[in-house]
Amino acid sequence: MAVVKIENLVKRYGDLVAVDHFNLEIEEGEIFGLLGPNGSGKSTTIHCLLSLLSYDKGDIEIFGRKMTPTSYDIKKDIGIIMQNVAVFQELTVYENIDYFCGLYVPQKGQRKKLVEEAIEFAGLSEFRKFYPKKLSGGLLRRLNIACGIAHKPKLIILDEPTVAVDPQSRNKILEGIQELNRQGATIIYTTHYMEEVEQICTRIAIMDKGRNLALGTKDELKAMIDLGETIQMEVMELSEEVSDAIRTLPHVIGVSYDKGLLKVRFSKGKHNLLRLLDMLKEKETVFGNIHSELPTLNDVFLEITGKELRD
């Protein structure tokens, strides 16, 4: 049974179609990544999924039941970490987690244990008496997460939880999410950082302009495009003649040269580097460091939409 099922979701803001006939099914135990640039409709989709936003069309089921604003029995098993940090400035770290957990778990004894675990989990033990404004960006994000997951939900939705976070906190957050998943939670993770979904997600949907453009594991997505590898090398000088010659090599699908850096994109095939080096030697072109890259999700995005994932 799918944990989340979105069918034909349409959400308009006036003339703008923020979510455009969006379909999605997420199975139990997944870490599902929703990858898309800013403004692609990720948050809007999440808000509709949670019945916070009204939508123009579509059916939404969670845990096999229709989701409505009053589906309290569904809501009690969901943990939500929104894009904007949602904590009370006047309450301490401990009090914030206790308050929000209290909306899910009324029993005091049980809650106390859960709050302690969440503090431990988020690495906030030293900061339990701190007010949010005294926390660094990374710690604040961790508090935001702790408030959303203290009640041990079965489905956890994180909307860009790592925006404006230092690398150390980011890694801690990503590891934490994997840990929650190991403990049995299904995860929905939205981001515009492709490295993050590559690192933790079992399945990924690529979203742009409100549409679900591609869906699959990262390998499946990369297999969808023609690109095999990108080779970069430092070249002091590159004549028109040489660059034209490179273009004639087998599998080459793109050549660019900028500020002493030559980039050659190949479709799938073998011995690309060898052929390129032979050719440069033959033309007596001097080159420095060489670097070969396998395709990234950015390349996938570029191929599908014709633009870069990052602005």
Place this chain on the structure above:
Amino acid sequence: MIHIKYRMKTMLRQKSLIFWSLAFPLILGMMFYFMFGGINDLEQFQEVPVGILRGDSLPEEFVTMLKEVKTEGDIPLFQVKTYDTLYKAEKALQSEKIYGIIQSKDDLSLTVKSSDSYSSLIKTFLDQYRENTALITEMAEKNPDQVAAFVTDMAAGAQAKIAEIPLKGTDKDPYAQYFYALIAMTCLIGTMVGMHNGNDIQADLTAVGARRNVAPTPKLRQVLYDFTATYILYCVIVAVVTGVCVFVYGQDFGQNAGLVLLGGWIGSFTSLAIGEVIAVFIKGPVQKKEGICVAVFMISSFLAGLQWGDITFIIEEKCPVINRINPGTLIVNGFKSLSVYGDSRRYMINMVTLAVIGIICVIISVLKLRRVRYESI
């Protein structure tokens, strides 16, 4: 309970909120205290000026009584001023140099400008005298030899009776008005607290609002928790402000202190509800709504006479409806009807109106908040 506890903490730790709702009224009260000096001086009762006409055939013993009658504090009740013509006397009445004109026609007639506590005091005295003249006349017919002794007795009795009047029915403390307005203002600052309650539960206004909307605790129950928490807190704040006025600033509300407190509690309820309405119905950032709340409590308490006591009389003449619905005025007038007019029915009417306004505000904000999905976040 946990929700109520944390909501209280959230409010208590907002310094600006505590400043406005607690420190500000106390500071203002202190200013009144120093400005008005020994406010609560019971001996400060001032003679009520009364006009009579020269050459009018008022009974001699009446004029004597009018001049002689004294309060318990041995201050003359009336200051008798004699005018040459009725026209001059009426001019004096209009400019409140005197509060009534007594003429001999129609078995002592009284002309007043408006029915306030002063004119009612004069009227009571006249009624007393009329009642007793009948007795005197009757007695003169039956036992003429006892009349002289009776008049002396009666004068003493009447005097004692009249002496009670200023204690009960006169605005013995002209500054009480300012303290009433102060308590009204304290209540009205509650709009700010109510506004925060309203913001923090709306998913399209605040991040915490969004988080609370996706929780399994029903929204209206959370609204109720917030309201209860802040209301309890506000009742305490109003009690503290009232208490400081009574015990520190020496403002004596007399036997009405309990009803003043009750009125403050009703006023707080209504103010919280008005704040909720502001949060729910007015679009825009929190700062804008805060501005509106400040405007609401400033205007409302100005119209209730916080800065300038006479404003309510002017409104009463020009646009009385404002005095019937302005929460600040309702609170102040409720208190005044107790202390000045000793009229608990008018107090009730003011308080019930106030409560009804509050209940209407609660109902319309609940109806609006209940809307289940947001159009835009």
